[in-house]
Amino acid sequence: MDEKTLIAKRVALELRPGNLVNLGIGLPTLVANHLPAGVNVMFQSENGIVGMSPVPEAGAVSGDLSDAGGSPIGAVPGAAAFDSAISFGLIRGGHLDVTVLGGLQVDQDGQLANWMVPGKMVPGMGGAMDLVSGAKRVIVAMQHSAKGTPKIVKRCTLPLTSVRRVDLIVTELAVIEPTEAGLVLKEVAPGITPADVLAFTGAELIVPASVPTMAIAG
Amino acid sequence: MDEKTLIAKRVALELRPGNLVNLGIGLPTLVANHLPAGVNVMFQSENGIVGMSPVPEAGAVSGDLSDAGGSPIGAVPGAAAFDSAISFGLIRGGHLDVTVLGGLQVDQDGQLANWMVPGKMVPGMGGAMDLVSGAKRVIVAMQHSAKGTPKIVKRCTLPLTSVRRVDLIVTELAVIEPTEAGLVLKEVAPGITPADVLAFTGAELIVPASVPTMAIAG
Amino acid sequence: MSKVRTVEEAVARIPDGAILMIGGFMGVGTPPRLIDELLRQGKRGLTVIANDTARPGVGIGKLIDAKAVRKVIASHIGTNPETQRQMMAGEIEVELVPQGTLAERVRAGGFGLGGILTPTGIGTVVEEGKQKIEVDGTVFLVETALKADFALIAAKHADYLGNLDYALTARNFNPLMAMAAGTVIAEAEDIVPVGVIPPDAVVTPNVLVDCIVAKEVRHG
């Protein structure tokens, strides 16, 4: 199993029946493929739909129905479409149960940076700032380090997405929970030790006496 | 012709083809009955429709379609229904061409009081404050005095509806335009002289050398 | 799990003293069975956020008649002499809010906004005790968000997931309130299978609705 699939499968276990969930572009999108059996969630696409689904079959697309990347999607029975203000009303008003987002850095306070690298990449924040500020639960799904450089750091050097503390970080090495006391190592990936995780982490981790091995969906 | 009909007929002449118009409850409602031929306007009811019309025939009512007083109405072809936020978005966002409202007092600065009499009558402002603050053109349609007491006064003693200067006052005696310089007597009713108007007015009026007689629709 | 509950079960969740948003405009778009059940269960001390209190014997007016209401936040009570009487007698607290401001305050509560900036009310008694702020040379009143414990919603159709649509002027405050309350209870004229309301016709998305009132069983 590749690293991204591992991350997606672990994140999928965080979703509860009936949740309204928004998946960011890239790695987080994979989570939809790994829902545990019997867990029905509603996926939102912030460009204006609750109830997005994969395109049901080849050719069954509509020019008027796409995800936030502009790619064609399908809709489940009972889907609802709306304008961008309502879409972000759902996000900002506390109606979104879970957002899963990629990350460039997360720091010891659980603050996320994921929208720009000054002087190099200025894509814009899109909906990320709203998602992190407004969702009931924010899960960061990312690789643990970038070309050997830790992405979990003492303090973000990149511009923050929000001052809100995210709720969970899932990487190919570990599950880490930002808390008021700091970053708590909750689980390690199969075959990984807490020492391995610490070696690739640029921030202090609170390591309990016993750290269970990551559960993985499906 | 009774006084209210006279007022309604004169106000009707202020409406232009294509205008979006909101008529207050009571006297202003009568304006709809006196539109000049060929002047098609859209009437808004602030409870959520553009394109309200009288009930087309006896019995042709719907429990889901009413005016702001809760009475059944009809809808013209091309009517549009919406929620209260959009309804007041139309009013407050400058999309409403004309509102016609009743008045308790209008003062020398053209400021209107029409929503409460402290200690006596506290109905609430309903949409009046929004209408006066937001409409492109505010026309006050009211009787010139109340039991002999002038309603056009130096300074409103009743709580203001808005600090915005209204655009026109139409009574059974006169048409008066509030301007930066003060209240200008624009027209007198048939058989009425400027001196008659002044006698029933509690504020200074600017009286031009020649004051034409009120035109009246239909 | 199905969101459908009997009207008794739905209303039983509402404790005395709860803050309720109730849809409707002069009774049109006010959920009739939920109102009647609030009365039957004898709720007391309610705070009601609504456009108006209709008339005695109509819609929210019934709650006023029964003295079930401690406080009203509304734009208009002029059509209900009983509300005015209770207010004058000090039996009920009334906060009057311009109608457009009321709509925006409810919306702000549901949309995660702290409030909105409006010119409505500037220079009037409405501005008393409120913050003002200048933007590009214009002074605006800061009107803050409203939220509620429960929203009582009248819809035209609900599907079994909770998607709602509305009819004509019965829409009014309902979709705004369905965003702004902790628990949303919807009473629809009809409940239809999932998929029957097209996605573009849904006004209140299913995820907002907690409870759909079961249809009355009728015979004959």
Place this chain on the structure above:
Amino acid sequence: MSKVRTVEEAVARIPDGAILMIGGFMGVGTPPRLIDELLRQGKRGLTVIANDTARPGVGIGKLIDAKAVRKVIASHIGTNPETQRQMMAGEIEVELVPQGTLAERVRAGGFGLGGILTPTGIGTVVEEGKQKIEVDGTVFLVETALKADFALIAAKHADYLGNLDYALTARNFNPLMAMAAGTVIAEAEDIVPVGVIPPDAVVTPNVLVDCIVAKEVRHG
């Protein structure tokens, strides 16, 4: 008087340097014929308020390719390397706004609000130069209203009065922008007789629309 105009007439109203709101999200819900006609008429120095600049060769991306745009106010330009290149080269000014805040700022412009209070952006570079205000112990950012000279709207259906509806995710910013511009030009996939769009299905009420782009004449 009919609101229907040829696409040439509709676009001819737009002067160089105008502020445009353009609907769409990655090109979906962006009016294609209006975009092409802006290019054909060689407009220059435009300010574009939109969610994004799509991709090169797509939707608003075509205006970027043609260097018709002086300034962009958007939530995201990451999918269009040409926008990024022009920004880095100082050829185009880019103001980045969180997407939910952009939606609310456009809405505020159309709804007569001075702005809205939001937690989004607090403690980030987004708050630079902006007022903050405390409400009930929470600090909010004051985000001000946006307006435009013209809104270019893509609808599914228009009727001849100007009522509009939209399809699925092609709705996005279109109805918000249709409230917020001095002149609203709507391009619909089809134009239908008045009354064909039921009142409850109308998303943009007719009174907001100034100009409907005539359908292309096709033979065969």
